[in-house]
Amino acid sequence: MIPTGCMGAFEITRLGPEDDAEIAAFAETLEEVHRAAFLPEAMERHRSAIAREHRVLSLVRGMELVAIVIEQGSKTALPVSHPTVIVRQERRREGIGTALAARIEAADRESGRVAIAAGVMADDQPTAAFLTHLGFRHADTLLKMETPLxxxxxxxxxxxxxxxxxxxxxxxxxxxxxxxxxxxxxxxxxxxxxxxxxxxxxxxxxxxxxxxxxxxxxxxxxxxxxxxxxxxxxxxxxxxxxxxxxxxxxxxxxxxxxxxxxxTKLTSFVSPRNAASLRLHRAEGAQEVDQMRTYKKLLGDTLDAT
Missing domain, CATH: 3.40.630.30 (Gcn5-related N-acetyltransferase (GNAT))
Known part of the structure; x- marks a missing residue:
């Protein structure tokens, strides 16, 4: 996980109990596709996972909160990390996301992880382009399915x-x-x-x-x-x-x-390779409404990281 402390003009700290109001204001600046991760119910899930050491949430501040980083905790030390980096919309293209990505990659290399992966909705082209620029490649796709009741x-x-x-x-x-x-x-x-x-x-x-x-x-x-x-x-x-x-x-x-x-509906994510699950969902009337695409960057010579 990325270390706390200074990153140029910014300070990186871990989530504290007093940060919810600032995070709520930060979420209001985001596109809908990113805002959901910081709504009150999502923050409850984050705090629950943090308490079990399954997740770490870091805040990046200058004069204001400019970015949030979500990473796996010490009890989920897996070969592939799945971090999320969200930068305040009006502060993008300043190199903040790139600097954070470099820190995440350095920390993951040091901890022995073999790859970094990130999930991106199909219509989030800016994030997909950013990951591709950093050397990530499209590795997998999940279908977002909605089942009417x-x-x-x-x-x-x-x-x-x-x-x-x-x-x-x-x-x-x-x-x-x-x-x-x-x-x-x-x-x-x-x-x-x-x-x-x-x-x-x-x-x-x-x-x-x-x-x-x-x-x-x-x-x-x-x-x-x-x-x-x-x-x-x-x-x-x-x-x-x-x-x-x-x-x-x-x-x-x-x-x-x-x-x-x-x-009014059920929502689920299904691998297109899972034929049995696809048959089940379609038999129950499910329709594909979007896709979640996974981008991956290998950190070493291991080519079969999953």
Missing amino acids: TPADEIAGSMVDIRHWDPANTGWSEQIATLYNVHFARGGSIPPISADDIATSAAKIGTRLLVALERETEDLVGYIEWLPDAMVHSIVVRRRWGGRGVAEALVRSLKRHIKAEGG
């Missing part, structure tokens, strides 16, 4: 019951963490989670889950997790239960739940 029948002959996750049920939380880690964290590019992380995320930022339980044994065979804005974070089903309608049952239950709360 059309009436959804229960899956005929389903062998699972769908229930709301109970924070007091530590057995469920442990099984969810295991499923997540097997599905997402095996390659080392995504940090593993624990049952405590699930409970903390729910308490501090409002993530919620539905779980799928085998009717005969009540074993947990899958789950769906979403954020308060109906953004689906993950859908995971045990491998041996794939193709048996579990994911469909979870999505349809969530659609009914969100509609009952007054929502």
